[in-house]
Amino acid sequence: MSQPTSSSAPSRRRQTALAVIDAYNSWTMEKIMAVRSDDCITQVLPKSLGRPAMDNAAYEVFFAGMLPHFRDFKVEVNEVFEDDRANNVVLWARSTATTDIGPYANEYMLIFHFNEAGDKVTRFFEWVDSANTQAFFPKLREHVARKQAEGDV
Numbered sequence: 435m436s437q438p439t440s441s442s443a444p445s446r447r448r449q450t451a452l453a454v455i456d457a458y459n460s461w462t463m464e465k466i467m468a469v470r471s472d473d474c475i476t477q478v479l480p481k482s483l484g485r486p487a488m489d490n491a492a493y494e495v496f497f498a499g500m501l502p503h504f505r506d507f508k509v510e511v512n513e514v515f516e517d518d519r520a521n522n523v524v525l526w527a528r529s530t531a532t533t534d535i536g537p538y539a540n541e542y543m544l545i546f547h548f549n550e551a552g553d554k555v556t557r558f559f560e561w562v563d564s565a566n567t568q569a570f571f572p573k574l575r576e577h578v579a580r581k582q583a584e585g586d587v
Contacts, residue, residue: 446552448516451523454546454555458529461507463498471554479561483568503574504538507531522547535577540566 444452450469457465467490476493478485488496508530515524523546531538540563547557 445516445518447518447521447523447546447548448514450548450553450555451514451525451544451546452511454544454558455509455511455525455527458507458509461501461504463494463501466497467494469555470558471549471556474555474558476558476560479559480564483562483564503578504531504533520547521550521552533574534581535573538570540570 454469457469460466470490472490474490474493475487477487486492509527510529512526512528515526517523525542525544525546527542527544529538529540529542542563543561545557545559545561546555548554549556
């Protein structure tokens with residue numbers, strides 16, 4: 435994998451990958467969806483989590499349901515890897531947020547594949563910390579279900 439030298443301008447792919455991070459830091463669906471191609475497919479991995487691949491419509495429904503439950507969501511990039519021949523960028527990143535059930539933190543390897551112009555993500559593989567994910571999200575779902583049953587959501 436290659437990375438531009440510090441004196442070279444970042445590639446369009448790299449700029450777009452970092453725009454994805456900025457979109458998630460904005461925590462708005464409009465910005466999150468704006469960096470995707472019309473036929474973008476997203477999958478949360480590893481496959482042992484049982485998450486299906488999602489087209490944009492499915493992803494928007496899935497993720498819009500999560501937005502209200504996280505506050506001060508912030509993604510920080512640890513390292514960027516770029517492969518110009520494969521037309522992809524891999525980011526090692528971490529995120530933090532506040533939720534009604536306590537602090538949230540996760541670690542990711544984000545694999546972005548791009549259209550030919552490098553300005554839209556066509557495939558997005560989100561590798562998450564599976565132990566953390568399996569511990570946190572059932573508690574969050576239970577909390578949300580309880581609030582809905584009480585009429586608070």
